[in-house]
Amino acid sequence: MKLTAITLALLASASYAYADQTPEECSALRDTVFDGGHVTSARVMSPEGLPQYCEVRATALPAISIEVRLPLSGWNGKFYQTGCGGFCGILGRADGGESWVNAMRPGLERGYATATSDSGHHALAVTEATWAQDNPNAERDWGWRSIGETNRIAQVMIDAFYGAPSSQAIFQGCSTGGRMAHVAAHRYPEMFDGIISGAPAMDYTGLVGTAMSWTLQANTAEDGSQILGPDEAAKIGAAVMQQCDGADGTEDGVIEDPRACEVDYSGLGLSNQQLDTLAKWREGPRNAAGEQLYPGGIPEGSEPFWWLWLTGNAEGAGKLVSGFAGGFTRHMAFADDPGTEYSPLSFDFETDPARMATAASVYNGDTPDLSAFRAAGGKMIVYHGWADSIVTPYKTVEWYDQAAELAGGETALNENVKLFMVPGLDHCGILPGPNGVNWSSLDPMTPLEAWMNEGTAPSSIMVE
Known part of the structure; x- marks a missing residue:
């Protein structure tokens, strides 16, 4: 306040x-x-x-x-x-x-x-x-x-x-809480002196409506069966780690940056249908003209967490993408809610993104213009895991780059806003990564307090 x-x-x-x-x-x-x-x-x-x-x-x-x-x-x-x-x-x-x-x-x-x-x-x-x-x-x-x-x-x-x-007032949130953090910075720019935003689902219509419907449709066969399951996820994850772990110069069981990762899946015994699903997951949603509807897709290195978010496991747990995409498209996404009979498998990538314009104006916080918040002197720490398979990190990176451009460069933006991308981190650090990194590995609060109260800009949010 x-x-x-x-x-x-x-x-x-x-x-x-x-x-x-x-x-x-x-x-x-x-x-x-x-x-x-x-x-x-x-x-x-x-x-x-x-x-x-x-x-x-x-x-x-x-x-x-x-x-x-x-x-x-x-x-x-x-x-x-x-x-x-x-x-x-x-x-x-x-x-x-x-x-x-x-x-x-x-x-x-x-x-x-x-x-x-x-x-x-x-x-x-x-x-x-x-x-x-x-x-x-x-x-x-x-x-x-x-x-x-x-x-x-x-x-x-x-x-x-x-x-x-x-x-003094601080806001902290992750996932939808991260969306709320971004909405707070835009709608209430003078309300919070400090904001911590984790894995922000800042574009809910693009993410939960378009991208998650794409993920589900790509992984559903004509007979309704699932194309990629937990067994395939394990194979794919092993291949990714074997071929990409050393891309950053260190073999430590963590993909430092999935954008530097190129994987050959030809020796895994995956069917053409499974390979097609995997390619669609990696590239993210597109319309018939090939235009990207939401930035990026599911990053390499996130496979250990797919069971919870995308594929489920052998015991039938997980696959939360179905619940989120289903609930959102049935009851939250459109001006006229289609209701329980609707399925995200019916989402039309040619027409439905535009149909969510009203919802976008109510929910979304992905505008990169932080000028009012910055003018008020607010400080904001944004973090995202490179291994997040449900809220793609590529959207956060795109938002940050756009925010830096509007601010006159990254140096100017960093006077008020800092982004930390965390290798191997699951969505909000819910599940421990291959190297053990999870929510307990992070401490954004201590550096935020030092930034607000002592003027010391944060260089890390990792627990020392």
Whole structure:
């Protein structure tokens, strides 16, 4: 949250000590009144390994559920907001696991007041999209409004609890949370002083509508059977590693940059149909004229993760691309939702990309113009795994190059925005890579804090 220069000077000059808050003061937040919503509960939480905090649940009308966590002691005077994954719909889901991605916990551990939301609807799974059927208001809330409303209500609670506004605000998110991070930079350029964006699904219509439908269609035979499965993925992955591992000069079990990788698949015993599917996966979606509809495709080195995202495994788990593409095209992508009878296997690459124009204006955050955010002094760290098979890293690289051009060059852009491409990293680091790299290998928060507070530009986000 941006404050006036006078307020910032006062906060900086006075070693501001925030008094400890009591459980009674937490309970009193139940009576907090604000426009466009209401508090539903306020209680003290004492989780193992975390500071004791006041958990406030609130609703921003019509249907955005928000959770705010306020440390009872040791508040650092700042605010930390997080995004959510997939189609969201499960309040605070990320804090149910160990990962810091999309979780409030990292902020709370450092003394921040924190908040997140369900993005405006309740769902039983992050691949469920029926909430959006014929519901443009819910789509608007998911697309962008929940970001601003979560911030607004969190600031009301912070002021009511501590008697002072937060002096600094950070947003952190990955995947859909990364999309939200980019939307925040564009729609709310003065709201966050620092932004962490991971594997950003910033062009949802192009990615989940066009590219994922392409991936599914390319891997479905005329009889409906799957062309590439987990066995083929293992063969392909082994060939990629054998032929490309040393392309960067070091054989370490990681593809440093898939763009430098050329693989001969002729000796793997793949059928012509399987080779055709693989070629389509690598190049990404095109129309009948051969025009690229979305940048790049599925990168070399991502094969160990295909079971979760693309092919499933022998036990029938994974293949989440089907759920995401299906839910999106049925209920979220088009002005007239076709509903449950529709299949992404029917997606028309000649006409359907244009039919998603309205959805693109509501959901997407892939514009490379960051001038307003940069003018406000914001700092942004973007990271993406080179081994991401569900949100292609090539889109992020393209966006960064375009952003640098608009900013007057990479040096100028790097005054406010830095991109880190991580070899061997799965989508948001969910699964460990061949070299063990996953979410726990990354720490973008420490360098972001140093960048904002000390002016030290980050050179790495890897845990030392």
